[in-house]
Every structure is written in structure tokens, then in C-alpha cells.
Amino acid sequence: MLFLAYSAVIFSFASGSIALVHVFKPEVHQQWVFWLLGLSGFAAILAGVGGLITSQTYLDTLNLGLPWLPWHIHFDSLSALFYLIIGIAVFSISFYAPHYTHAMQKDAQGFAVLSLFTGVFIGGMLLVLLADDAFMFMIAWELMSVASYFLVAFDHENSANRRAAFLYLLMAEVGALLIILAFGVMASFASDFTFDALRASHLSTMWMSVAFILALMGFGMKAGLVPIHVWLPEAHPVAPSHISALMSGVMLKVAIYGLIRFCFDLLPEVHWEWGVVLMVIGTLSAVSGILYAMMQQNLKRLLAYSSVENIGIIVMVLGLSMIFLANNYPELAALGLLAALLHAFNHALFKNLLFLGAGIIHHQTHELNIDMLGGLIKRMPKTSFLFLIGCMSISSLPLFNGFVSEWLAFQTALRVDVLDNGVLRSLIPVSAAALALTAALAAACFVNVFGLTFLGVPRSRHAEKAKEINDKSMLAAPAMLAGFCFFFGIFPSSILHLIDNVAKQLIGSNLPAQSVLSFFSIAPLSAQQASYSPPLILVGALMAAGVCFWVLHRKLKTSVRIAPTWDCGFGGLTPRMQYTSSAFTMPLRRIFSPAFLIEETIEKTMRSHTQTNVEQVRYSLHIQDHSWIHLYQPVEHGVNRVAKQVGRIQTGNIRTYLGYSLATLILLLWVVS
Amino acid sequence: MNGLMAVVQTALFVALSPLLMGFLKFCKCWLQNRRAPSFLQPYRDLLKLTYKQPVISQEASWLFCVAPYLIFTAMILAASVVPFIAVDQPTSAEADVIVLVGFFAFARFFLALAGLDIGTAFGGMGSSREMTISSLAEPAMLMAVFTLTMTASTTNLSGAIEHVLQEGLILRPSFVFALFALILVTMAETGRIPVDNPTTHLELTMIHEAMILEYSGRHLALIEWASALKLMLYGVLISNIFFPWGIAESFTLSALGYGLLAILGKLVFLCIFLALAETAVAKMRLFRVQEYLGFAYLLGVLGMLSHIILESTR
């Protein structure tokens, strides 16, 4: 098993280094890069599945790092699950990337940079999962951040991208420092930095809470939890699409992995207050994430924001699980963990799918503004179908994977009445309702996305000219992911069984005995309490649809007449008459207006002298994030201000400097005597 | 036997839904001193539509043609889940109340997409408003339903109903809140006054109609039928959750007969109530809907809290 795990890492690094070689020896075939990438992904999948099935912990040490602290390696079910997630993503990418990178690469250097850091990025993520001591963990973690930074800055001739990249790396650094501090707090009570030692450390509750908060901030910084999420929608979209897919679909999961590892594995015990913190922050992120997502016009930016939402959901459910664990209901905690991990898995699937789809759209139309697209469903049928599946999964419709995890989340939340604590008993249902709100908003958001991008009449020449992509392998990647989305939507038990092992490992308890995870139906607690059997529903649906189709078509054969759209008799329907995204989301924008900083301006220019009839109307809408104004900028200004003050000490006059040294001398002499 | 039973029950459900629509129309006309069409008018309309040749815009895509079937199917599935005449039917085990909401969401999703497909301002307007309202209504509904499911500590509908039956008549404040919340949600979700007006075609007010404006022929028939089903579903849900008495607990013929009569009776009362409400209140502006639904949500939360704090025995 470790062999597979290692080989995944090695293959990814190898693919990166091959790209580097390619610069100096152009005769080296570029395809190697992607083959190796695919191999790495495949190995990761195998390792993941194997690790989950065997559900053992494999240990090892590499003779790297510090002389007295070699790199400790472990590969347990939790790592295995995330290995699987990464593996699937990377595997699909390896089909997608060749054509895509070939299209976007400008020179040999560009290709080298892109592929090199892709390889390093993936290798870093895998190493994070393998790390068994804080030192190696941090190295791998930072490797991941730095590599992805270069990928974000790939198209650096655009100043906005540079700014995004800087912000990204800065946030990554701050997050990493917080994580180091969190580890440090634990390590100062432990013998050394290995995870075993950390597990064994005896902290007071106060210090444990400190460590928890630090870890939450650190990992949350990476995972893009509100209110420290602002870098995320800046950075993810500007990377090449398959990289955005990796970052949004997978790297955030690595952050979640860190959080789970820290809270459920390393910290000796959990407290329900922490659970509440997680739940509240998660809920906040979920709701505001989707609200912001809805307000975006840039497709990739929108998807990035929706990642914030999904991460929020995951964290919230983790909070639930923690609450149940702290009140020692391990089985319910296991259920919660199951829901969270399953959602992480699902999100990786459909978010990758959507990003790759967005990539194809961009590749074909050179346009990502959904107000400029439209009507692609006729021009790019395959892509649109795959994208539709993605949209259905992410807006958690039944029969698709997104629904299963949210269903489990609800099931967890509804078990609140076993708890004694009044606060929890009233808080959890509300957050459950917030989850419902999130789901509904997500549906609205992705109706908006799909409707404006693919349906209706093209709004621009690009969209008009768009053609279906002819590169099979580039379609294969999203097709595979879409297939997974559907498969795991119909047969969730197949993955749930595996994830159950993770819960067993972390919490020491499976789902309750009477729970059913059969091929046909899943009932997490007991068949009486709740059950969901997608296969039967599918069959029923097919039957019903078949019947009415048969009735309406076979029996009475009325042909369909195609006619121009009815224009109410005025004539001249133009594409510009269609709803734009800002129009579509206007009601929600108005209803939730406190959540945004909205600048909405309408300028009318009247036709000359006779101020009667309007010549043209200019409508501009600018929506900004609260935490940018109220959290990020104050910090920045503060630092600059302090720096300015400190700058005063260096006057440029040598006599002042001499004065300093005299003063210092006297001071120190006075101190010692 | 049970499987057959379930199929029959579902079929009955589907078959009766236009009748409910008709009866509701009848009540309204009667209340508004108009000559009412017969109860069976909806059937006639549907029949007429199915035979008419559908006209489809040239901008329409495959999704436009597929959507009606999907919507209708989703509603049938929903119908198969909700206990109509008898409880513990096998089909109700395949999905619980959350999945039921999921089915509604599924139907809505495709309805909204179909609205956007043609690329007219109407369709966009309709979809936008529909999604807005539903995204506000859904939490409220779930809150209301959760109150029940937590009382019964199951999200399985027939399980919950059985639980209520076994408890016998207990006046729960939480149920009162939940009931009203659910009624408010029903009005919003089924596109009744005061949120939407099913009979209008005035672009500033219409929501549901705006989306299906481009449909005709059998597609329109399916959609109309689906909305009728939706109304029926909510009706049955309300009446069987909060007043389950009379529903058949065993598959004997008499029990089933009583069950049918009981549910029909309840629905009649509900229709009258609905008609009264619709006649009494005026349609509200779109941007007052959030207050309305916010109130519904508030009721739901209150129900939940009163359940947790007052009732659950701890």
C-alpha cells in the first residue's frame, strides 16, 4: 500500500521534472508529462481504495529532514480517503490537461512552469496526507501553497492576477504560521513533533482551546472560511482551469483534512463549544458563500465562491459531529463525520466537473462572463449535458451525489433531541434550516448559471460562433466525473461503506448496528427512522416517465410544430431582451442586501434639448465583500502606518545615530550594574 | 400485494389531482358569485391539450421538450411517497420527507430552466421570481416538517403519521405553529394568492405562468397536471400529518374505503379554507413576499423551539 502511495508522489514529481527537462531538451516528448500525471492519479486512486478497504495504518520513516527528526510517514483510512479524492481529480486532469495546456501555452518556459508546478503541487498535497510529524506536514503544506502560487501567477502579465497571487501567497503564509503556532502549542506540552507525541500530550483545556482556535484559523484560512475567505475567489479563477479545479476541488479538501486530523485525531479530546464554533462559522460561510456566488458574473469566480459555500457545509457538519462526540454519542458523531467526508468527496467530484466545463467553455468561446454567453446548449451539446449534471449535483437534487451528503447532514442535525443542552437543542435546528436555505439558494444560483450560459439566445458573437470541442480526451475528463456524480448518487452505499472505516478509525465507532448500507437503500440510523433508496426511485422514475411518454407519443402521434418565438406582436425580439444574471438575481440581492456592499448606479442620458425621451441608460452594479473592507484593508493600513512611524528613527543624520549608540550603551550599562 | 397497493394508490393520487383543482376553482367562483365550471373542467382541459399539436419556439432546445416529463415524473414520485389513503406502504420507505422536498426542488429546477430556455424576458422573469420565492419557502417548509419529524423522531412520513396516530389526540403548540407555517408555505409554493395568481397573465404579477408561457399542447398538459399534483400533495401532506385520523392502517377493503372518504373529506375542508383565504386576501407585491415567507419561517422556528423546549421529555 505504501508503495502505491509513494509511487503516486514520485510520479507527480517526475512529471514536473520532465517538464523542466523539456525546456533544455525539447526533443523530450511533452506527452510524458501527462502520462506520468495520469499514472500518479491512478496510483493515488489504487492506494486510496486499498487503504480504505484494508483500513489499516501503515507507518514508515524517511531519512530526510532533521538528523533527530526524520520524516515520519503514515497512511491510514483518513489519508486514504483524501488520497482517493486527489487521485480521481488528478486522473481526470491528466486527460484534460494536454489539449488545454497546449492551447494556452505561449512558449516552452510557460509550459515548463505550468507542468512543473502542477507536479509539485500535487506531490505536495499527497505528502501532506502522508505526513506523520508536524515538521514534514508543514514542509509539504508550504510546498503545496508555493507551487499553487506559481500556478495562480501563471498568467502574470495581467496585473489583477499578480495582485491575486500575492494575496493568495500572503494568506497561505499567514495560515501556515497559525498552523505552526497551533502545532507549537501542542508540542510545548509534548516530547517532540511527531503526531504520536502530540496525541500523547497533556494539555489543559485552555491550551487545547487555544490550539484548536489557532488550527481553525490556520486551516480555515486555506479552506476559505468566512470571513477570511477573500483571497479565494481572487486566486482560484485566475489560474488555468484545470488548476482552478485542483485548487477548488482538492486543495480545499486538504485543508479540511488538516482540520479533521487536528481536531479529531491529534487533540486528546473535543469540547462541544468548539463544535458550536465550527457549526456557526460553517453556517455563516455556507450562506454568505452562496449569496456572493450568486452575484458573480465571472463563471470561475462564481464557482470559487460556491466552493466557500460547500466548505462551509462540510465544516458545519463537522461541528455537528464534534458536538455529538463531545456529548458522547459516538454513533451520531460517526454519522456526522460520514456526512462531512462524503460531502467533501462529492464536492471534489462536481466542483472539478464544473471547473473543467468552465475551462472548455472558455477554451471555445474565450469568454467567462455569463452575461456574454447563452445558447451554448445547441452549439456544445455534450459539454452542456455534462455541465448540467454538475449543476444538478451541486444543487443537491435527488438521484445525484450532492443530495446524499446533504440528506445525511439533515439526518445528523435532526438527531438533536438526544442532547440535553438547551443552547444546542435550539441552535442546531436553526443551522439545519440555514442549510436548507443554502441548498435552495444553490439551486437558484446554478439555475442562473446554466440558464444564462447554455440556454436562451447567444448574447455575444463569441457565444454565437462557439463550437463543440473536438478533442475527445478533453471531454473524457468531465464525462468521467459526471459518471461518478451519477453513480455515487445512485449507489451511495458503495462509498459510504469505505468512509465508515474512516469514522471507525477516528471516532472508534461505526454507524449504529441497525443502520442499513445496502445496495438498494441507505438508512444511516435505522430503517424506521429514515431511509433513502435511489435505485428504486430511479426505477420508479423510469417507469413513470416511460408510461407517460408511451401514452403521449405512441398512442396519439401529434407532430411538433416549430415556430418563431411569440413576440407579443411587437416584433424584433433581440438577445439583449433576455434576463441577465444581475437581473435574475435582483430579487435575492434586494432581499439579502445587508449581506453585500452594493454600489448600484443608473445614469440616463436624455435625448438632446427636449428632455423627454431617454437616449441611453447606463446601469452599473458593483458588489463587494464585507470582509475586504472591514478586515483586510484595516490590517494593511495598520502595518503601513506602524512602518511609517518606525521609519522616523532613521533620520539620515550621523550625529543622531551616534546619539543612539551612546544612549544604548548607557542604557545597557545601567541595566547590567 | 403491497407493491400493487402502492401503485394503485399513487395512480389514484395522480388521477384525483385535477379534480381537486376543479373543486378549488368551483369554490372560488362560488364564493365570488360567479358561475362555476364543473369539477371535471380540468380533465377536459388536459384532454384537449394532449390532443392539440404542440408549438415549440425555434430557439427551444431538447431540454425544453424534456422538462415537462421530468417535472411530471418528479411529482409522481412525490405522490408515491406521501401516504394518501393508507400508511406504511412500501414506496414510502424508499424516500422520506427530505427526499420529498428534493423532488419538489427537482421539478422546480427544470421548470426554471425551461423558463430560461427560450430566451424571452418573460421566462427569465418567471424563473427568477420562482427561484427566489422557493429558496425562501424551502427552509420554512423544512422547519415546519422537522417539527413533526423530531416529535416522531423519524423523517419517514408514514412512520411519523403512525406515531401521531398512536399518540392519539394531543394538542401540541408546536404543531399549531408548524401547521400555519406549512399552510403559508403551501400558498407560496403552489402559486396561489397572495403570492402568485394562477389566473393572471399580467407580466408584472405572474410568476408560474411566466415560465410556462411558451408551452403548449401535451407539454403544457403535463405541466398543468404537475402543478395540480403539487397542490394535491401539499393538501394531503397537511391533512394527513396534522389530522391523520381516518387513514387506513391496514389493507382491508373497508379500511381503505374509510381512508379514501376521510382524505377526501379533509381535502374538501382544506379547499374551502383555501378558497376563503384566496378570496379574502389580495395579492401582495413581490418584495413583500419575503416578509410573508419570513413569517412562515419564524412560525416554523417557533414550532421547532417550542417542541424542543416545552415538549420533548427531558
Add this chain to the structure above:
Amino acid sequence: MIAVYSLLLLSAASIVFFALSGHKENMGKFNTRINGVSLVITIILAMTVFNQGTLLSSGKAFLIDSFNVYLIVLTAFVGFTTSLFSEAYMAHEIELGKLTQARLKLYYSMYQGFMLAMYLVLTTNNMGIMWVAMEGATLTTVLLVSLYRTPESIEAAWKYFILCGVGIAQALFGTILLYYAASQIGGSDNALLWSVLHEHATELNPDILEIAFVFLLIGYGTKMGLVPLHNWLPDAHSEGPTPMSAVLSGLLLNDALYAVIRNKMLIDGATQTHIAGYLMMGFGLVSFLVAVLFLHRQKDIKRLFSYSSIEHIGLMTFAFGIGGSLATFAGLLHMTVHSLVKSAIFVTVGHASQISGTQKMTGIRGLMKTQPKVGWGLLVGTLAIAGFPPFGVFTSEFLVFLATMHEYPWLTPFLLLGIGIAFAGLFRHVQPMVYGAKPEDKTAINANLMPIMVHLGLALWLGIAIPSFLSSWFSQATLLISGSAL
């Protein structure tokens, strides 16, 4: 021991040689060769020490132990690679007509003079000689700072001269006190020999030594550029020729720190307290935090990185101040990686400013496009110095942090805060320089990027795995300095 003598003689001879040599074209190459030879010598020296342990010359004039031997190698190495770089650099300066052949002569002979001073500081066993050599280092470099004869460079040189002169004078006072304390216990001429003093450290009068240490710390601290004595440092670095900045940052600071640590070992022996440590920690932390803030305000690229040198020297001082095996190990490691990375950065900076014809950062743009290797060198170097893994700086900073966490937990937030702010300060300036579109009028120059690659490569190696011989070396040195093994 032969090695030591030959090392010193070689550089001494080459000073004279360059001073007297006519206007040779290939002085640069020759300089490189000389440094190459001395590098070889030092490696031989290192091997002997590695095999035989501490060497003490007859007459005890020179002492080579595990602590200074690796610094000697490091010095020779950086000196060598920098001279490689300065070949190309100086050639380019001559082309631009910024320098005359005469100045070039001065440059090379002073270069060797500086190397001599550095070797002397490291090898000598006599605290007095150490002082003399340290002063010598100032004197040799001060003319190089003003090599371009611009008003700024002269101002910088003057400040450098005066401030360091005054500072070093205080160090001498400290040394005298040390000598006085030694003579108290009947020390004669050899009462300034470190080895002797270290043997009898416990007998020395603590009160005197405390006072002495204050003077020594301030004296050598001025050379190290500890805030608030640092003011000369950014000026000197920014105005002198870039190779000089490279060696100043890479070597001079290290050696000044070395001197302080040597003295600290005596003081700790005498006063069984931790007073010296506290002083160093205080100085270190203040320098670290202040320098970090200065980074945000820079306009000149070389000033930027000189402040980052102050930051790191502050960190090292802090680490050695903590004492204890872990911190000391971290400090030693940090000395190594910092001088590797920082000199590499200065090399790239030199090329960058030559490409753009200015040191103003607003004038330096789009290096990635103009000359990718330089751009990448600068970017990666900055990442390394900002403490990103897998470079060695991360390892050492991590260890410093770890040690702090064990000893003084409440100080760790300051460290991390500082590191974060430093990162922001560096990157907000560096990123615009390397990225962006290619400026039209800028073209690539012929640059020797060997040093960069080697240095960064080594830093990378140290970050991923510390080779056993080096780690055992560090451990010995740690044992020597902190008195406790890892």
C-alpha cells in the same frame, strides 16, 4: 595548521599583488582562482579538523575548532562564488564606464584584504587580534563602499566608517576589560587567548565581564547591524558595488556574530547567570521586528535586502541568546543558510539592477520576460529567504521557533508575526519586479548564474535533508557553545 598559515599568507600576498599589478585584463579571473585555491585549502582544513578534532597552533595563536571551521569554509565558499559573480559584474561596470582600471585594482586588492580580515577573525585565538581584524575588515571595505564616488556612496562610506569605528572602539574597551579581568587572575601575555580564557572562565570576575560584554555586544553588534546601531548597514550595502554587498551580508555579519558568541561563551562561564543571553535576545528581537517593518518602506532593491539581512541577523542573535542546544543548532544552521541564500540574492539583485540600469525598484520590471533565469533566481531566492520550505531557512526558523516555544512561549507570536510581515514586505516589492510584461528597452546581459544555482541548491539540500557530516559538525559546535548536546 599549515593550511591556516597558507590561507592567510595567500590572501595577504594577493592584496599586495593586486595593489602592485599593472592594469591586467584578467584580474577578475585571477581573483577567482585565488579564492578557489583558498576554498580548497579550507576544505582540507575542515577535513583535518573533522578527523583530528580541535587544532591549536604552536604558540596558541590560532584555534580551529568545530565552531569556526565550518564558518571558515563558508567564508571561503561565498568568497569564491561571489568572486565568480564579480568577474561578470565588474566587467560590465567597466563597459558602462562606471569604473576605471585603477579602481578595479583597488577593488580586487581590497576584496582580498577583506577576505584576509575575515579569515583572521575566524582563525585567531587572540581576542585582541580578533578585534584588530574586525577593524581591519571595516577599513578594507570602507573604500569599496565609496568606490563609485557618488555623493551618496561617500556619505554611506563616511557613516559606515564613523559608526563602525566608534562601535568597534567600544568593543576594544570591552576586550581591555576582559584582559583586565584575566590579568586579575594572574594572566600574562596569553591572558587574551580565547582557549586560555575559556579554561579559566569560571574564575574570571563576573561583574567586570558583564560590563565588558555590554561593550563587546555594542561594539560587534554595530558591525552586525543590530537595531538601533544598524543605521550604517543599509546605506553601505546599497551604495557599494553589489559583490561587496553580497560578502558584507553573507560574511561580515556572520563573523561579527561569531565574535560576539565567542565572548558570550566566556561571559557565560564567568557569570553563571543568563544575563548575556537576555541582552542578545532583547537586541535580536528588537532588530528583527524593526527591520521587518522597514522592509515595507523600501524603494531601493539593495536596501530592501540589506534590511532583510538585519532581520535575519536579529533572528540569529535571538536564537543564540536563547542558548540551549536546540536554539544554538538552529542559530548555526541559520547562519549557514542565510549567508548562502542572501549572497545568492545579492548576485541576482546585481544582475537585475544591471539589466534595468537602476536600483530603484520602480524601474525594475518584468525580469521573468527579460532574463528568465535572473527573474526566477530572484523570486526563488526571495521565497527561500522569506522562509518557505523546502529551503533551509524554513528549517532553521522552524527550530528557532520550536526552541522559543519551549523556553519562552510568549515570545513566539512576535516571531511569527515578524516572519509574516517580513514576507509581505519582501513580496510586495519583489513580485512586481519579476512578473509582468517585458519592458521594451531592456535586454538580457551576460551574467554568471552559477553562484545562484549552487547556493540555492545547497540551501534546498539543507532544507530537505541535512547531510550527516554537517549535522555532526553542528552538533559538536552546539555542544561546544551551549555546553549541552542535542
Add this chain to the structure above:
Amino acid sequence: MNIESQDFYTQAILSMSALVGLTSFLMLGQGRLLRLIFVFALQGLLLTLTTGLSAYSLDNPHLYISAVLTFSLKVIFIPWMLQKQVLEMNMHRDVEALKNNTAVMLGGASLMVFSYYVLQPIIHTSSMIMLNALAVSLSVVLLGLLLMISHRQAVAHVVGFMSIENGLFFAAIVATNGMPMVVELGVAFDVLVAAILFGIFFLHIRISIDSLDVDLMNKLHEVDK
């Protein structure tokens, strides 16, 4: 202790140290460069005498050498060079207006007291003389620093710098009867080179800013005006 009980050598040393301290004060208050240089030379002379004295009384031959070195450097060479500079620049007429001279003087006095206070602990280990001598030399160092701080002329700075050297040298003589020979030589060499460099620098500074006023050299700073 009382001064009578001490032997002649000690008394001489003590009075010498008093004189050296006095010269430092004279320099501190001195506005005219030429006088400044003169007083500096005087201090050098006192230093030489001290060295010679201790060399004689402890018959320590190598102190003679250092005495000679001191004489040639501090009494002859450096003053001569500085004087030359001043005359060339013809700054020998203008008086540097010292701002709040009294404050500087008071500061100097307090520095002297401070140096006594600091070196107090030494008394445990040795005699009062040592304390006195070391305190004086320390205060000479500090006063030299103060001199540099209070004066704006580069020449004055050099004088200050050198007087700091004097203080150190004095300390070395009286406290430890001179440093080891090799160190002595090294220090002397450094001072020589430093002096030469100063000469060079005066040239450069004059070329660059056409004055020797150090306050005019403040291009490099971190304060945004």
C-alpha cells in the same frame, strides 16, 4: 583610601588621569577647530607621558615602544594632518556655534559620574586607583562620543574618534599595563590606516558636498519628507 598613603607612581597616575579627563572636557567645549586639534595633541602628549611613566616604574620595555608609537601618531601625525586640512579648507577662522553648550557640559559631567557608578563593582576586585583610572578612561570614551554628537564638523568627528582611541589606550596602560605587544601593534596600525583614510575622505567629502559639515550628508534616510 587616602591619597597620601599611595606611592608616587600611583599619585602620578591619578593626577595624569585627572588631566586626561580635563582635556576631554576642554575638547568638548571647544568651538574652534585649531584649538580642538591642539587640545587633542595635548591629550596625546599626556598619554605618552603616562605610558612612559608606567614603562619606567614597572620597567616594562615594550611600553616604551607603544609610547613612541603614541607620540608619533597622536601627537605629531594626526594633529598635523588635521591642521593641514583645516587650513586648506580655511575653516580655522569660523567658530562652530555649539548649541546649548552648557547642557553638553552638564551632560559630559553626568557621563563622568555615570562611568564611576558603572565601574563601581570593580572595586571589589582591586584598588581605588583602578576604579579611578578605568572610570576616567571610560568617561574619556563617552566624552569623545558626546563630542562627535555635539559637533558638526567632520574634523571634530575625527578628533572625537581619536580621543576615544586615547581613552581606550589609557585604559589599557593603567589597568593592564598595556596590551600584549602584537595587539598594540595591530591597534596602532589600524589607527594609522584610519587616519590616512580620514585624510582621503576629507578630500572626497569636500569634492562631493564642498564642505565638511556632516549635517549636510543626509541623503540616505527612511523618513519621507
